[in-house]
Amino acid sequence: MRVLAAMSGGVDSAVAAARAVDAGHDVVGVHLALSRAGGTLRTGSRGCCTVEDALDARRVADRLGIPFYVWDFSERFRDDVIEDFVSEYRAGRTPNPCMRCNEKIKFAALLERALELGFDAVCTGHYATLVDGAGGRELHRSSEEAKDQSYVLGVLDADQLAHTYFPLGDTPSKSLVRAEAERRGFSVATKPDSYDICFIPDGDTRGYLAEKVGAARGDIVDRAGEVVGSHDGAHAFTVGQRKGLKIGRPAPDGKPRFVLEVRPVDNTVVVGPREALAVAEISGRRFSWAGAAPERPEEDLRCEVQVRAHADPVPAVMRVADGALVIVPDEPISGVATGQTAVVYLGTRVLGQCTIDATVSAAPVGGRT
Template sequence: MRVLAAMSGGVDSAVAAARAVDAGHDVVGVHLALSRAGGTLRTGSRGCCTIEDALDARRAADLLGIPFYVWDFSERFRDDVIEDFISEYRAGRTPNPCMRCNEKIKFAALLERALELGFDAVCTGHYATLVDGREGRELHRASDEAKDQSYVLGVLTAEQLAHTYFPLGTTPSKAVVRAEAAERGLTVAQKPDSHDICFIPDGDTRGWLAEKVGAEQGDVLDRDGAVVGRHEGAHAFTVGQRRGLQLGVPASDGKPRFVLEVRPVSNTVVVGPKDALATAEISGERHSWAGRAPADGTFDCHVQIRAHADPVPARAAVHGGSVTVVPEDPFDGVAPGQTAVLYDGTRVIGQFTIARTVSAVPLDA
């Protein structure tokens, strides 16, 4: 099998490429240049896809004895990930750029080019498992629940899964991967994992958004519409947030208040008690299915609304282009723009972007 190994410069993708070579595949390594800022440097474990990462990927490919290339996807990344991130925040939603990157870059743009060049599959260092079932390939959780990345891969379609290769899916822990990398002589064996948003390497998302979206002062309201404070820009807030609220009017019960809603049109932020974050229903229309699609109607499943959240038992309903989910117990602090991934046991059914939420606590409660 001809395999294109996406090599980020980290330990996971390097070991994944090495295992593809060991399996006897014809492997070519590629690093994606996602930024046109030539001086972009890595700071500790912040960011990825930097100059250092490209060099680390090349050294790993050289050690494995495979061809290596750097492909410039910066324009596509800017349009499909960065601009989407900005527009979502501008609309008062909370996007997940890693989901968009997997959907639009790694398993769309990269896979499309790989197939055009005659490759059979794209190999990555994601922790997830592929199972070939009677009705096609299925995406399942990884063996290591702590490292499982099936949530951020929930955007993959059946066609994309058919050309995907995850060599690390059954690995019991990240420690095993690091030990294997050291044994192979890979210099990235102890390289720290990247975190935060890769195109905001200093971690100052609030400041970055203020520069891109603009910061305009506005009111902070309680659930009754009374002004209880001021803010420096609604884009800096997300549902469930407690820190950074400059409230001049204390709550009548003396308890902390949390962001319940962001209203970009009126440039206001609504706050209230923690109980009001309980969400009884979510729905959305921007959905995809990882394998066979469920028929219109209702079905039981588990739903995960964040990368590291626990899955929640729920009842899902699919009607035409809309998906609605009612959890057995309310979700806690769901924001429009987040991604809900549906599971049947360990198998990923599909995902949708949350567009509407229904509070479990009525306004007059």
């Protein structure tokens, strides 16, 4: 099998590429250049896909004896990930840029080019498992739940799964991957994992958004509409946020306030008690199936739903109604924001996902807390 190994410059993709070579595949390594900013360097464990990462990936490829290329995907990344991120915040939603990158870049633009060049599959260092079931290839959780990355891969469809290769899916722990990298003599064996948003390597998301969206003073109000504070831009807030509100006076009951809603049209942030964050239903019109779709998607189906990469899955019922994927959890979920991604599981299998467009609160509206 001809395999294009996406090499980020980290330890996971390095070992994944090495295992692909060991399996006898014809492997070519590629690093995606996602920024044209000259001199961009990684700082500690912040950011990824930098000049430093490209050099690390090349060293691994040289050690493996495989061809290696750097492909410039910066324009696609800007259009499909960065601009989407900014526009979603401008609209008062909370996007997940890693989901969008997987959907639009790593398993769309990259896979498209790989197939055009005659490759059979794209290999990455994600921790997830592929299973060939009766209805085609299925995406499942990895063997190690603490590192499981199936959530951020929930956007992959059947055609993409058919040309995807995850060599690390059955690895019980990240420490074993690092130990393997060290045995192989990879310089990235002890390299820190990247975190934060890759195109905001300093971690200052609020400052980044203020520059892109613009700062404008607005009101912080309670659920009854009474002004309880002010802010310098609604884009800097997200549903469920507690810190950084800078409200000068406490709630009448003395309990902490949380962000309940962000209204970009009038630049208003609504706050209230923790219990008001409870959501009884979520839905999204932008949904997809990871492999075969349910036989009767319009009928209620028992499942589990996960709304954040590191959240616990919650028992729920899902169905497709009026062109939207509707998910009703058995118990309310706290702090769900529009723009987030809800991934639906059947056991370990990823069934599909939706970008959350609307939520139904489980708490009655009223009061001034």
